[in-house]
Amino acid sequence: MAISMKHEIRERMPECVLDDPVGDVEASLDLDGIPDDVREYARTRLGETDETKSLMVDELRELIYQRGDFEPLSMDDDYLLRFLRARNFKLEPAYKLLENYVHFRERNINYYEGVSPTDLSHIGDADILNVYPYREQTGRRIITLKLGKWDPNTTPVDELFTATLAVLEAGIMEPRAQILGGVCIIDLEGLSMTHAWHITPSTVSKVIEIMVTSFPYKISAIHILHESWIFEKIFTMFKPLLPARYKENCYFHGDDLSSLHKHIESKYLPSVYGGTRPEYSYEQWFISLTRDPKVVKQMQLLGYATSGPYDPNEKKTAALAEGTSN
CATH class of the missing domain: 1.10.8.20 (N-terminal domain of phosphatidylinositol transfer protein sec14p)
Structure with a gap:
């Protein structure tokens, strides 16, 4: 492959290691303490x-x-x-x-003003975007993006940006996230040319703005899984725009989950990535957003139409009612 695979870990700086016992799961934001x-x-x-x-x-x-x-x-x-x-x-x-x-x-005010994060739960339901309700061994949040599960025909790319920004805006409220940054897993299993056609230069520009120049969130590591020649074509658009520090912190693992485990211990990963954690619904984050008055207030400051508490049963009831009417 044209992309250099980084399976060896460079000499690492001392990291902040927190006590995060397996089973200590809470889908909420820690806004008060460090x-x-x-x-x-x-x-x-x-x-x-x-x-x-x-x-x-x-x-x-x-x-x-x-x-x-x-x-x-x-x-x-x-x-x-x-x-x-x-x-x-x-x-x-x-x-x-x-x-x-x-x-x-x-x-890009359309990504914020009047947007209700709870209305974006369909992206989580499709397992495209997720934030785990636990941290990895260095105390960082893990965000996953499964591009192969994205259907551009039903979910416009702007909806992905809207959902991603809502996640990041909420996450950056945590003081420890501001200090430590986060870890991103990009899972490319199922990526096709249909996806590639929807990743335009405008899309690339916005990704770079969010990742590099225009958002106060540090990404400490990006882990790429199941990449293929299609990804190589897409990555050629991004690579010239990425600063050296992002290239150095980008790791390509292919299908080798043991390579990923050299960076994120398996006990801090769900079973789909060879870990021991169960899967957790992205919907838990929406529930958390609307049940914490501090989070709601800050999201409203950003322009979001956030209210609460959010009841996921309302969505299920509405779906059943719609199915009955059809």
Whole structure:
């Protein structure tokens, strides 16, 4: 294959390892606290201390006022802090990231305004996009994208962007996610030319904006499974646009799950990836979003039409009623 397979693990920097016993599953967001080991990780890897946070948030806020290039959704400390963490407390890069984020929202407001995340549950039902209600061994969330299960004829690519952004916007509310970043598994089993035809240069541009330039979420590793020559064709559009750090953190495993387990221990993976965890429905995340008033409030600030609590039985009842009427 033309793509270089990275089956060996490079010498790794010390990671933040959390106690996450198997069976400790909770589909909710931790908005209140930062574990001590994550706090130490932030200090050593990001240069984050109480003094640094206070100083840099004030400097970023002052820079926004001085330049007047854009108007953020919020000037609160916690909101600005996520952009500083995403750029390791470097002022100018954090400012640029926030500016890019504001402009991305303006250009793609249809991904936010009036969108109810619970209305996107069909994407989870199709097992295209998922977030596991547990973390891997370094304390990071795992997001999976199974492109081969995506039917472009019934789910437009813009719906995938909308759902992905809703997941990321919710996830980035967690302080530890802002510090540690997340892990992404892209499963390409079943990928066909039909999928390739729907991945246009415009689609590639938006993916790069979300991954690299315009969203305050750090992806610590991208794991590609079941890639084929079709993916190679698609990847040629992305590769020139990816910074070196993303290329270095992108791992290609083919059909070799043992290669994946060198990076994510099997006990933190579901059985479909050779792990010991059961499958969990993406719908649990929707339930969590609407049952936490703090999450609902922040999602509403972003423009989402989020209300709650969400009752999944309502969807089932409506589906049964529709089937009966037909």
